[in-house]
Amino acid sequence: MASLKVGENKEINTDLIQKACSLAVKAHNKSSQKSYILDLVKTGGSSYVIFAFPGYWSENDWYDGEPFGETKINLDLFPSLRSIGTDEHAKVNKAFQQIFVDKISRNQDFINEVKRAKNEKKQIVFTGHSTGGSVATLATIWFLEKYWRSESSDASAASPLCLTFGCPLTGNHIFSHALRREKWASFFIHFVMRYDIVPRIMLAPISSIKQEFQPILHFLNPKSTRASTNTPPEASNFYTNVMKNASSVASHAACSLMGNTNLLLETMTNFTALSPYKPFGTFVFCTGNRKLVILSNPDAVLQLLFFSSQLDNEAECPDVAQRSLQQHFSYGNELKDCYAVLLESLEKLPLSGDSTTTSSDIATINAALKDLGLSTRARLCLSAAGELEKRKIGNKNSIDLKKADIAMKYLQEYQLSCRHKGPGYYDAFKIHKTEEDFKANVQRLELAGIWDEIIEMLKRYDLPDAFEGEKEWIEFGTKYRRLVEPLDIANYYRHSKGVDTKAYMVMGSRPKRYRFTQRWLEHAQRLPAGSCGESCFWADVEELRIKTGGKEGFAPFQDKVLQLEEQAKKLINNGVLDKDVLMENSTFMVWWKKQPEPHKLASCINSIEGFTITSA
Structure with a gap:
């Protein structure tokens, strides 16, 4: 696989993905000793400048203040991250934003390196593993705001690229909406292992995982002395608590997707705090057997984050809880010699894993969905996400017809x-x-x-x-x-x-x-x-x-x-x-x-x- 097709008209060189992953893991292993590491890469006849950011491993580096650690986006740094008409600010993880502000946006060496790469017309890649991916996300948006959207932007300059691996969710629905409005969402590619718990953590409030969180972070910290096969005793409770909250978020979102107007749905939110975070960009789900499932519909991605790591029965919990931590370190191996399946037209997905269709494309998609363990209910939720997007396009077409x-x-x-x-x-x-x-x-x-x-x-x-x-x-x-x-x-x-x-x-x-x-x-x-x-x-x-x-x-x-x-x-x-x-x-x-x-x-x-x- 020389290139990975991540959209209708977008492909990424797989050697670049491997090199970015390797550098992200290298930065991850250095922990927070350096705020970023840089490498110049030539592959596929092109030159790239890769900035890789490390992860951070204390509870305060994830949750700061609110139950889910969110805050209003800094519009001085990210003026586009708002809903224009309603003038509502996007929300972002407060700790991740502060790390970016303190260690990256004020780092003159980083700014100079970015300017040099831009002036030399080299494509810039921002990458990170774990919370390093969230910092890479904010660095990419900062670049887009400063150099891509400004009047002085060079139209011939290469677009930036953000590749993250096992990255936690970073912003809310307005964050996601604004990136799609600006046509920037396609610059972000997020790789997620089927069971990796880290991309799901922010769906849970700190109160539900506080007892287990620091031991889990210690295990994930590259400086820890974890054994390769041993997971902390808190793993099962941690996994269970995160997935319970993920279930609530996914169920509430699915009801909205399917047009449920039951007042009990809104009443529930008055008593149960639901995570504000929402996916954005293109997600590449790694099934664990060299297959990649690719989709960019944020509503569908949210459903897949829950359903792809759901248990078939309670007896699986200890094993899956262990895998949910171990897979966080498996991206480098998983991305070699993979077969990719691009999910578009979600409303047409086969709703049963037992489908006997004769279409080779549908059969391939069905096999990939089975590898992610998607039930009929999960497929219905993905289909509903596709129907919603289709309805939005239909609304737009109806408005266009009224122009006369x-x-x-x-x-x-x-x-x-x-x-x-x-x-x-x-x-x-x-x-x-x-x-x-x-x-x-x-x-x-x-x-x-x-x-x-x-x-x-x-x-x-x-x-x-x-x-x-x-x-x-x-x-x-x-x-x-x-x-x-x-x-x-x-x-x-x-x-x-x-x-x-x-x-x-x-x-x-x-x-x-x-x-x-x-x-x-x-x-x-x-x-x-x-x-x-x-x-x-x-x-x-x-x-x-x-x-x-x-x-x-x-x-x-x-x-x-x-x-x-x-x-x-x-x-x-x-x-x-x-x-x-x-x-x-x-x-x-x-x-x-x-x-x-x-x-x-x-x-x-x-x-x-x-x-x-x-x-x-």
Whole structure:
């Protein structure tokens, strides 16, 4: 096997995998003496720079604080690891993140070596065994954030690769979602032995394994004096407790996959703490007999982590518990001369190990699933994961078909008509006297219904993870927001809203359909949060109109008025805001002409091409 196919269009040189595994184990055996080791490798006609990270072996290096040791991601280091629309941070294992921050991100030698490899256009491979794999994961994301997504990124540079072996889970569902949205998930390949307990540990809270955990870590520590065949007496209890929690997590997730709406499902989570961690990237499950089962659906991987190491009967527990520890050291041998089976189209998996199909492909898949000990129930869960992904794609296709409905042609024509007839787009809709205004309102409401449906699907994660990162939809959302949100603001203030500090923006009245689409653009262009609020210009005008017209007058709000004028000038010059804002009877001009004469004479509004005070 010269290369390992890990996706439809992605293959990895097997010599590279072997060398990465060897270096990961070498770093592992050095424990934490060095924060990383580096090697230059040539194989398959290509040159690679491999960074390998060691594991860490105290309880505090795994669990820190919360029952599962999770914390919010550091967005200064990993700004992409969030849900864009909801603006919710991903969660990551706190201890793993801290190890990366302390030992890697501040390590100038490491940073210099990465820069050198990048400048020499060599492909960089980050690798690690055990918790070293979690550090390698964060190092890869750090590289992607710093060099791959930045404006200065060299498009010709080779993509990074992260290869982990027996790595514990590192982040939650948003962590996984964000990597798929950014199209980075394919850079991560995780190798997992069938019974290796380490990739399952984070599915258990520390309270359930605390008594056995440190002796197990001592056994796993390369510095320990463990005998090759002896496992600690705590192994059986440790294995049992981890797998009980894994069962709860997998069962709850399976119910969600299958659309179970029973309220008892949610009630259970109020009494039973479930792990927040979720797989991401491509997983390569090693069956133990030279077969590799490869899949990248994170929901299916979670199910497989449980079902592939499940006991057939209680009598197996001592033997499987021993294997669950011993296999953590078996990756180098297992990956030689392997046969790989790529699981795609999960909804079509054979549901019985006794299938008599004549298809050679199905027979091969069935044999691999049998080698992992997958029951009919397990296969149903994998199939449900495939059906969910298929349904998300179907939802996306349905939305795509509605593009014609949300092309906004009528509102564009209405905008042009208002510009020619006066008093302008915003004010014509706010006055709302003609049949055209009524039709525009009907169109606005129809569009709102479609976009609100999209936003609700995003909130439920019922669309493919890549949706919020798609250039076409970012552009479509921006066009919609700039065209339609002024009408929402006009409607809001037409009904005398905004009085007594009930502002469109301040009181949370702004619809999610505009907040989400604004964040899409800001994220895509790497702009600060709130910097693309141009569609809210009229809300700012209305609020200043109300405030400066009150008892306090102009003086207390002079700075905000100046800011608004600068914003108007910039938006008009950039073509984002139409010049009808400067029409004589527009809300803006009626308000602006009431300001003190010295202010008007010095205003930047006067420098807008074609505008003078006398012509206003």
